[in-house]
Each structure stands twice: as C-alpha cells, then as structure tokens.
C-alpha cells in the first residue's frame with residue numbers, strides 16, 4: 001500500500017483517486033474548492049460520473065480516501081503526487097498551465113526525497129521538463145502518465161485501461177508508477193517523457209480527425225443516396241480502421257477534443273510545423289455545425305427568423321451532464337444568430353445561460369417549427385413520436401445522431417432528416433407549418 005496524493009478533484013483527479021483507492025492504495029485528494037472538498041469527504045461526487053460515487057463512498061468508509069486543502073495536505077508523507085489539474089485553452093489556442101505550475105510550486109519544498117511526481121493532466125509536449133525545472137529537486141523523479149478517460153465511462157476506462165502509458169527517464173520511477181496499476185490488465189507502455197505527452201495529444205487529435213472524416217462522409221452519403229450506417233459498417237469491419245468512433249453526429253465537442261486540438265495546433269506552429277491536417281479537422285467540425293443549422297433552416301422553408309426550434313440534448317454526449325464545448329451549444333448559438341427561438345431539453349442539464357430549458361422533451365416541442373436531436377440520450381430514441389407530432393407547429397425532425405427510427409417517425413406523421421441518410425419525404429415547405 002502506498003500513499004498516493006492526487007492534486008485536483010475534477011473528473012480526472014477524482015476518477016484517479018477513487019480507482020487507486022479501489023486498487024488498495026491509500027489516497028489523499030488535494031482540492032482547493034471548499035464546497036467540492038466537503039462533497040467529496042461525504043462520499044458524493046461533485047459532478048455526474050457513473051460508478052464514481054460508489055468507489056468514493058467505499059474509499060471513505062474504508063478510511064483509505066481523504067480530502068485536504070493545499071494548506072493542510074500531507075505532502076511530506078506522499079510517495080506519489082499525481083497532478084490532475086485543468087489545462088484550459090487560452091484565446092490563442094495554447095493551454096493555460098498556471099494551475100499546474102502553482103501546484104508544483106506549493107508542493108516542491110514540502111515533498112520528501114524519493115517521491116515521484118506524476119503529470120496526468122493533458123499538456124503540451126515539453127511541459128514535464130518545465131515542471132521538472134520548477135520542482136528543482138534532483139531527489140524527486142517526474143513522470144508523465146497521461147489519462148485516457150472518457151467522461152461517462154471514466155471509472156471503467158481507468159480500471160479496464162487498454163494500456164497504461166508511463167513516460168520516464170528514470171526506470172525505477174517508471175516501475176514504481178507501473179506497480180500502482182497492479183490489478184489492471186492493460187499493458188504498460190514505457191516511453192520517453194516527451195513521447196508520452198505527445199501520444200496523448202496524438203490520440204485525441206486522431207480520434208477527432210476520424211470523427212471529422214466520418215461526418216464528412218455522412219454529408220456525401222446524404223448527397224448521393226448512400227447510408228452512413230452501411231458505409232461505416234464496411235469501414236469498421238476492416239481491422240486497420242476498426243469499428244469505434246465511426247458514429248456520425250452534429251460535430252465533436254467536450255472538454256478535451258476542442259481544447260486539445262487547438263493546443264496541438266498551436267504547439268505545432270510554435271515548433272515550426274504547419275499541421276494542415278489538424279487544421280482541416282477543426283474546420284470540418286465547424287462545417288458540421290453549420291450543416292446542421294442549414295438542415296434546420298431548410299426544414300423551416302429556408303428562413304429561421306421567427307421560427308421556434310426544439311432541441312433535444314445539451315450535453316456534449318450522452319452519459320454526462322457536461323456542456324463544455326458541447327456541439328449542442330455551437331448549434332444553438334448559430335440558431336439564435338439566424339433569428340430562431342430555441343427551447344431545449346436535456347435529462348441531465350436543467351439550466352444553462354442564454355437557453356430556455358423545458359421540463360421534458362415534449363414541453364420543448366410545443367409549438368416548435370422543427371425539432372433537432374443533438375445528444376444521443378436513449379430516452380429520445382424511445383420518445384412517443386405521435387405525441388411529438390401532435391404538439392409541434394410543423395412536423396419536422398433533424399436527427400444529427402441517427403437515433404430516431406425513421407419508419408416509426410414517418411408513421412407518426414413526422415418528416416425526418418437523419419444524419420448520413422438521403423432525406424425521404426421531400427423538403428417541408430411553409431405550407432406544412434400549422435401556425
């Protein structure tokens with residue numbers, strides 16, 4: 001059993017802390033925010049993440065998990081210090097590393113010799129070297145151990161990791177960090193510090209590129225009478241491509257892909273490389289948002305002024321309440337700019353600035369001239385479409401996630417544009433508007 005200190009009680013920090021605790025380690029979470037600290041110490045998660053609360057509760061009950069402030073943290077007893085701090089994007093696309101620097105500056109003089117400091121936050125390549133310089137302790141090793149956790153499935157992603165990446169100069173420090181993960185079946189990949197940092201960015205940028213590509217192929221399907229689910233089935237059955245991350249959508253978002261792709265692009269430029277592919281990936285994502293709005297506009301007879309659009313879904317994907325860089329918000333901003341009124345519903349998001357949020361999916365549709373599905377919540381898939389058709393002012397659905405059964409919707413009297421499928425039923429015109 002080792003004392004693992006986790007600095008930062010956000011998605012990554014708490015998942016890391018609760019999972020290490022589950023693996024048998026003693027863990028101290030160091031969190032700045034008192035409200036967050038009191039929630040965690042009572043065994044509740046300050047945000048929605050399936051499975052996390054059960055592990056937190058178990059850790060606290062077993063007295064293996066505790067929470068401290070940066071002032072009271074037991075730095076001197078920590079054998080490992082995991083840095084799990086946010087690295088948000090600055091206006092120029094670069095990552096704001098100030099929280100990391102601050103945490104290292106506080107910990108540096110207090111740590112005991114032999115402690116391993118582990119950088120888990122997603123950071124530009126070269127950050128660990130800067131942290132090492134700031135630490136200025138030759139008796140302390142600094143290791144990069146990037147996270148690959150998907151929100152909504154973070155605990156399972158940690159405990160069933162396909163690989164644990166450890167970037168280290170010091171083989172002994174790498175082995176000690178690897179030993180913390182004993183009990184996890186994924187293979188340990190030891191690399192240089194720089195490779196580990198860049199690998200994390202490369203994974204996210206590659207996945208974002210895969211999605212931009214799929215969304216572009218979906219556009220071609222719509223224009224050519226092909227069906228994206230058939231095309232991706234063929235693509236995904238090629239083991240060189242793989243079946244995951246081939247679901248088309250309104251565009252990609254979340255707290256990671258947009259910020260990390262902007263950061264990688266910024267770092268590439270600074271290093272002297274014009275990363276045109278990544279630039280195109282980001283531009284194609286904006287094009288996806290624009291296309292969704294064009295579709296909605298078409299379905300409203302070509303003009304959104306004075307129209308009301310019902311939006312199903314605000315979270316950036318199903319399984320989370322997170323709306324950071326949500327595609328839904330990008331689409332809503334464009335709808336507002338085009339003069340439409342928006343009434344939204346999301347099962348996990350009840351309030352959001354600048355958006356009218358309805359009580360349920362049906363209330364959102366009352367009097368709407370179009371409905372658009374932007375998050376793939378299962379309850380939307382099984383909604384009573386007859387009821388939806390009854391209360392809308394015009395019976396049009398723009399389904400960007402491809403979860404609405406077109407036959408069922410057609411039977412209910414709705415016209416559906418489903419992502420990556422040729423539109424059936426003709427473009428609705430103004431005469432289909434009932435009020």
Ligand code: UGA
Nearest residue numbers: 147148149150151245246247248249252253254256316317
């Ligand atoms: C992403 C990565 O998947 C994680 O491996 C990584 O650790 C994490 O970022 C991070 O850097 O911390 P996450 O942001 O939770 O995880 O979200 P994803 O599940 O990757 O989804 C990102 C976006 O892609 C969402 O808007 C989602 O709806 C979209 N998506 C994903 C699709 O449109 N289609 C798909 O097939 C998959």
